[in-house]
Amino acid sequence: xxxxxxxxxxxxxxxxxxxxxxxxxxxxxxxxxxxxxxxxxxxxxxxxxxxxxxxxxxxxxxxxxxxxxxxxxxxxxxxxxxxxxxxxxxxxxxxxxxxxxxxxxxxxxxxxxxxxxxxxxxxxxxxxxxxxxxxxxxxxxxxxxxxxxxxxxxxxxxxxxxxxxxxxxxxxxxxxxxxxxxxxxxxxxxxx
Numbered sequence: 001x002x003x004x005x006x007x008x009x010x011x012x013x014x015x016x017x018x019x020x021x022x023x024x025x026x027x028x029x030x031x032x033x034x035x036x037x038x039x040x041x042x043x044x045x046x047x048x049x050x051x052x053x054x055x056x057x058x059x060x061x062x063x064x065x066x067x068x069x070x071x072x073x074x075x076x077x078x079x080x081x082x083x084x085x086x087x088x089x090x091x092x093x094x095x096x097x098x099x100x101x102x103x104x105x106x107x108x109x110x111x112x113x114x115x116x117x118x119x120x121x122x123x124x125x126x127x128x129x130x131x132x133x134x135x136x137x138x139x140x141x142x143x144x145x146x147x148x149x150x151x152x153x154x155x156x157x158x159x160x161x162x163x164x165x166x167x168x169x170x171x172x173x174x175x176x177x178x179x180x181x182x183x184x185x186x187x188x189x190x191x192x
Contacts, residue, residue, distance in 0.1 A: 005029055008093070009093075020155060039068065039071070047062075053103070069100065075103075077110065089131070094131070106185065107179070111143050116149060122145050141174070
């Protein structure tokens with residue numbers, strides 16, 4: 001079953017390494033037969049959150065928010081790609097996520113975290129896990145950490161080590177399992 005799984009990139013920094021991880025996941029999901037559009041905060045240029053998408057009158061939200069709302073409503077799951085900034089998530093990621101709420105409901109998320117160092121961004125992933133649950137897109141149990149991202153992935157997102165590809169295969173299988181299960185349940189109705 002083909003799914004729509006947006007890849008939400010979390011950084012706008014110059015020379016951002018997260019594009020490597022996002023491209024890696026986009027390619028792996030596409031190869032598995034799924035749609036994996038990139039949600040890039042650098043391209044979206046969202047303002048700092050002053051009001052959520054749902055707080056705009058119908059049809060009055062800025063165009064990037066309307067476009068994201070349409071994509072998120074079609075989504076079956078989300079992959080969130082996060083760096084670790086000061087043991088936390090990047091501010092651009094929080095800003096991108098916080099513009100929406102109901103659009104995330106009843107859809108699982110998977111966390112791909114990375115860092116230049118050996119921990120692969122897992123400290124940020126723990127905070128992100130709590131945030132995603134609160135947004136209504138709980139993360140699957142597995143993470144896909146990418147330590148030393150500059151060595152692990154090239155500019156186009158190709159892995160230098162087969163172990164990362166193997167980990168991604170398991171991670172995607174788990175995310176797809178949750179996405180298909182929740183898709184069936186959404187079709188039958190949600191609690192509210």
